[in-house]
Amino acid sequence: MKTPQEYIASLAAMKHNVWMNGQRVERPWEHPQIVPGINIVSLTYEWAQMPEYADMMTATSHLTGKTINRFTHIHQSADDLQKKVEMTRAYCRATGCIQRCMGIDSLNALSIITHHSDEMFETQYYPRLLEYIKYFQENDLVGNAAMTDVKGDRSLRPHQQADPDLYLHVVEKNDKGIVVRGAKAHNTMAPYAHELIVLPTREMKEEDADYAVAFAIPADAPGITMVCRGAAPSVKKETVAPVSSRYASVESLTIFDNVFVPWERVFMCGEWQLAGYLAEVFATYHRHSYCGCKPAITDILLGAAALVAEYNGIERASHVRGKLTELMTTAEIVHACGLAASLKGQRMTSGTYLPDLVYANVGKYYAGTNLHHEIELLQDLAGGLVVTLPSEEDINSPEIGAQLKKYLAGPASVAVDDRIRCFRLIEDMTASKFAGLLMVAGVHGGGSPEAERLAIYRSYDLETRKELAKKAAGIGM
Amino acid sequence: MKTPQEYIASLAAMKHNVWMNGQRVERPWEHPQIVPGINIVSLTYEWAQMPEYADMMTATSHLTGKTINRFTHIHQSADDLQKKVEMTRAYCRATGCIQRCMGIDSLNALSIITHHSDEMFETQYYPRLLEYIKYFQENDLVGNAAMTDVKGDRSLRPHQQADPDLYLHVVEKNDKGIVVRGAKAHNTMAPYAHELIVLPTREMKEEDADYAVAFAIPADAPGITMVCRGAAPSVKKETVAPVSSRYASVESLTIFDNVFVPWERVFMCGEWQLAGYLAEVFATYHRHSYCGCKPAITDILLGAAALVAEYNGIERASHVRGKLTELMTTAEIVHACGLAASLKGQRMTSGTYLPDLVYANVGKYYAGTNLHHEIELLQDLAGGLVVTLPSEEDINSPEIGAQLKKYLAGPASVAVDDRIRCFRLIEDMTASKFAGLLMVAGVHGGGSPEAERLAIYRSYDLETRKELAKKAAGIGM
Amino acid sequence: MKTPQEYIASLAAMKHNVWMNGQRVERPWEHPQIVPGINIVSLTYEWAQMPEYADMMTATSHLTGKTINRFTHIHQSADDLQKKVEMTRAYCRATGCIQRCMGIDSLNALSIITHHSDEMFETQYYPRLLEYIKYFQENDLVGNAAMTDVKGDRSLRPHQQADPDLYLHVVEKNDKGIVVRGAKAHNTMAPYAHELIVLPTREMKEEDADYAVAFAIPADAPGITMVCRGAAPSVKKETVAPVSSRYASVESLTIFDNVFVPWERVFMCGEWQLAGYLAEVFATYHRHSYCGCKPAITDILLGAAALVAEYNGIERASHVRGKLTELMTTAEIVHACGLAASLKGQRMTSGTYLPDLVYANVGKYYAGTNLHHEIELLQDLAGGLVVTLPSEEDINSPEIGAQLKKYLAGPASVAVDDRIRCFRLIEDMTASKFAGLLMVAGVHGGGSPEAERLAIYRSYDLETRKELAKKAAGIGM
């Protein structure tokens, strides 16, 4: 397993094609908007080295028997799934979003679908993938999942778009490999990942066969351009809350302009019948991950809510306890779904364990449709200062700073600086660009609420319930 | 293990002191309002004999090594807890409420608290309880949990009430045993249980010591009077839905008028410090049970919703699918909490496994505060006929029946009789006295939503979250 | 204006064709299930005579200048609309549902559409209708709105049904009038109304022209059969709450078997283009009425909630106040919509005022999707006794009654009989067949939530909002 230092060194060794704010970023591993993302991923290398976390953060490769970072592991049991969701919550309590989940969620999904494909179509994807996974594990790599196409007119299928490139597709095949063109959106972490793992974004029909393509590619391969934006505050300040200034993600719109992919890295190419299944299985893994990260965000919001209530002197009020209890309930509903999805995980034909689809979807759906209310509760408990607190410069001003601190005092037992820091945290978490990202990622990360509802409806065993009702009604007896 | 027939025979052998509608019920095991309850409990004897259910419905006694009905088992592992919650869902899919859960929830709670009491106070309750449990297992008994006192003025503690009997209490102690007086409310199943297991209903202060009492007593012991009401439809009709006419519960207000309890059946007597803990532990077990039964009720409501949509010809409408998905989501959130509470169950000092308190409470709380909305969804999909469907006599009338059936037709593919039965089921489940019981039991069974919120708030590890927030805010660093 | 006695006498003078429980009801005005409905309607004759209510309960006919019952008035101003909604709340605070609203809602709707029809198609419906309204006002009649067809397969249009009678339609026209066949469902109040006012239930296409029919017909006309069910408790008891034993509605499935309607009572016949508009305008009036009656039901639920909290000794608890406030908020949101719909009411071409469609729909929608939650709140505050309170016979039993009353005591200051009555009321209002009707009528009365959402979406001025957004975004500037 790599150390954080080795990870950063490996990034520095990459060619990079990263743009931000109209300029090519020459040294992305040092850019102030990208460093917070690298800090996050570094943590996954750091904690994996710590003996007290060994059981949770590492695993034994089923391919090589070696100890590997759990973020490179193919889940072999329900217990593996449980550890993944608990590891995710642990990391995200420190960082808000650990990001590295998406790579391993992709590889697990591919391990199921390639095996299935080989059975159905006599393709050779599964052994090829295993080779790739070994390489991935041994080099302790960071993989980005590049899934969501830009999609153009969403009422049209891929091949129906005015511009055929609005979904990424194969434009050429030869005996060395394939050439692809298109763009993938919302690629969190892309500028500091080693690999892009490209998956189809939806089910396909036969006419869309060229769009049914999955592969892995080094993130600095020729033809790839990343246009990025960061979520960290643009100016570094003393009292800015660490959670957003030290740990924040970067989003990329990634353009694939005639990118060549050798066959040994191609895991789907034309098997349109399995494109939707692959998308769904990846989504299931990723929604399972959200059952770890979203409760972690609630953990922080809840802690901030309890803290600000104390700093405002209202912690004993009945409505305050009620609101804290709502936050607790939300966190644990989501996490319970993650645990249930693990416990009810199923062994697929390749041996990989897949979380229960219904529970994984229910958990992410509940998280995504309750986050805004959680933010409302925190803002409710905090009060207007969240958005009216004077700037750091004013508070530090030799002329007006003392007056400001006089008037920003809470209960006598609370240091005014702590109170100010607490409000800065809540501003960052609920009333900033960072908060905007948090909210939108809560709704759309891993798929939209409608996608989750559809997945639940489609996979639920409704017929059994209709039979129960018939029996209860005395129909057909 | 007893057969259903042996169970019914054992009821017939009991002295009974059951009142209903102003009259003493001479043969409760034949009373039309009580038979539906007996039908339910009989099922727990029947399925336990079926090989295909053996793993779920039976267990191995940790005391005797014998195969026992799981409803008499003291949970020895997280897996036992999971099986209990899954068994509960399975039974309740057929019956709505299996009822026998409460006895075993009481005994498990006592197995924890008596052990604790012996450690704290050098009492001898735990070995005494083990003897009782052996007896309970060997005779495959049905135990009712008599917990909720009538409570008088709820703003006053037990010893402060105008009438000291408004909470059940010890009025005499002698070397043979104790004498108790008071009344317990909402005792589902009491008239067809063998044993009443009496528990304190709340935490106590020192002045309430006489009220800190727990014991088991045969349901037909001298001094016990049960005043009952049934939930089954008062008149048996052909098309009444089986779920309420064949399976329905009976509620008892049980009066203890100077009832003598021998010491070998007394499990708490004056240890006021543990009264609240016992109440909480029982509640945790019982809320865990609700994570099985409430999803089962949703299973039936969901099935009925899907069925009536089909019988109305609207099953493909987008809003219909959306509403079905809401029902699915609700069921699985609750069940996920039950599974998570099992998985995270803890071994207590006596060896008994206790479900995770937070998950058990969150599950019951979510169930209890969403059931009315589920009923709303079902009524929404069904339409006004739920409450305007003409009576069975009208539909069967030789003069107007044919006309009615003409106009009660749905899609041509649906038999009109099936459609009528489906509406009867929905009427029973959502618009009847039976439905009223369902709703109130959903809210208050196992404790009120406020009690659950309080339990969550009190047992949640809030300090850890505050530390996370401090770290995120840079406080104290 | 009639007196209550004259109203009852007029019912006795009618031929009746009312069935209930498989039997023809010979004297419906004396049937214990129908009397509670008659009691309600009688109130509208009684209060209209009371000077203190004159301004609210009566109006001046715009046709004759005479003082008339407001339930026979065609609204001539926004103030008329406001009085109608406030009158409805006043009556329903005493009765739960005043029922007589539907007749006048129908006539107001017809006064708009017939005028429109005459303009569009040179028909002569409007003057014909005015004659009928004069007759209606002068005889102070009670009109039932017979609107909802039985509908068969709801995915099919009227003319597509397997049985053409599943929507009421014209089967013959001659120079005297028309002959119709079909059935109308959910006809509250039909067996004690003088007139049935028949309206189409939905928009129609040209092929459905025979189904586009509206008319008024005496409720005892040849060929009409009503199959009824009542919502009152089946057995009259002393402590049964007056609200359901004295005041309850009756629902009818009304069969029209080749019923002849003379031309002077026909108000639409074949103008399929206006069928949907008529249905919508009636629905708007009726949803406006719900903005009066639903807050009245909440008034009673809220009062019961406050009372039971007091009778349980918990009225000062913070969560109790919170729940009462939720009920207050719900009532006033709905009523505010009724007031706003009145204030923004529009004068139509006939001079009739129509409530604002959006506000009327929003109000009814909010009411219908919150009632179940209101019931949940009341049950939450009341506790399990709502469904476990022993029967009246037990409480009055000379043998066990005294013991029961001892244990049913609340705070010392509350008479136990009052506490028992309070629980009976809550049982009636939330956990009985009557409650079932309340809930389903809340959801479906005046149209389903989906119908209301569709009405809001269709009539809302969305383009203006898109323009605002474009301006805010700088699009097209």
Place this chain on the structure above:
Amino acid sequence: MKTPQEYIASLAAMKHNVWMNGQRVERPWEHPQIVPGINIVSLTYEWAQMPEYADMMTATSHLTGKTINRFTHIHQSADDLQKKVEMTRAYCRATGCIQRCMGIDSLNALSIITHHSDEMFETQYYPRLLEYIKYFQENDLVGNAAMTDVKGDRSLRPHQQADPDLYLHVVEKNDKGIVVRGAKAHNTMAPYAHELIVLPTREMKEEDADYAVAFAIPADAPGITMVCRGAAPSVKKETVAPVSSRYASVESLTIFDNVFVPWERVFMCGEWQLAGYLAEVFATYHRHSYCGCKPAITDILLGAAALVAEYNGIERASHVRGKLTELMTTAEIVHACGLAASLKGQRMTSGTYLPDLVYANVGKYYAGTNLHHEIELLQDLAGGLVVTLPSEEDINSPEIGAQLKKYLAGPASVAVDDRIRCFRLIEDMTASKFAGLLMVAGVHGGGSPEAERLAIYRSYDLETRKELAKKAAGIGM
């Protein structure tokens, strides 16, 4: 009435004591963070000059008979109240928040309480206030309401705070006037208002008498320091949405350091009995204003939602229409409460009309507890691009801009630039500092949800409802 130009000139004539980002702002009327606020207020001068808006935006002074800006008017009728709430919606549709409401809400509240005070205590505040109002109307002034104290430990009353200045209070009285010290928070618009109107923030006890103080003071009076922050984007960009770059508010923490107020501008001084009443009456007016502005914000969010759905090609999907309908419903519930509060407004002893307290509170409460969900709906419909859209510089880059525009295309009929602008608007409105302000102002503006719930509970006529329930239950009959 002033023109916009005169307004700006009048600001330039003021001494200013405005700080931002650690620096004194020399020319606040030109500061890029303050100009957007001035733009908003200028609109109130501009539209008042437009004949088509005359009826809504101007009024006739009841003191002088002259035509005045409605933002300086004391409401003399229910119709005045209705026009105020409709004017507020009209202005806020363009600006999001019109800000000038708070001054006139303060003066109306003072017109009621000073009259009341003179009656109770024989003070002379009311005639003094009328003089001030004449001056305010004739000079067409902008008044800021400085109400919320910084409050320190919220569990303590004003006089109990560790630092007595944590609530603003009188530190000296002499024959010329009074001297006050303290600070007021969340003073939107203060740096571009002419006058600060200072009100107490809560009810007081006798020991708090020095804190029961209300007055008006020029915003540039000696001793006043404003520490401000703006909500506009920090960098002006081409495609930034006008709504936030052209129209945005400024918040001030305003310090009163021994500020002298002459008696003719003092409207409460020591009448602690009326402090809470004044706070409540101001809050009622201001919550009534929110019933205009919050629907306007929903108008914009709804427009953006409809637009982005179209630009994504999903406008015909059933769930999309459902979400748009939810937004419509929310807007109109709030506005209906504003209209109902107007219609049911009451004439107070001074002749001033006060909106109905319950409706005003219900409206604001509903708005404040639904805004986050509205934002969720909009983000749901828009998708991830809200937070991952590349920067303006990237899109305009000669090197990568063309590629980006290729991939940011929506349906072929939509100009890609319009689609980009639309996403920028949604980013501004939902995922930015500006959005943070919107959300927090939605929750806390005019008082917190808990304050509103308390106001509803306290002022609701609960006894009448208890009587209804008693009657329905047959209690006391």
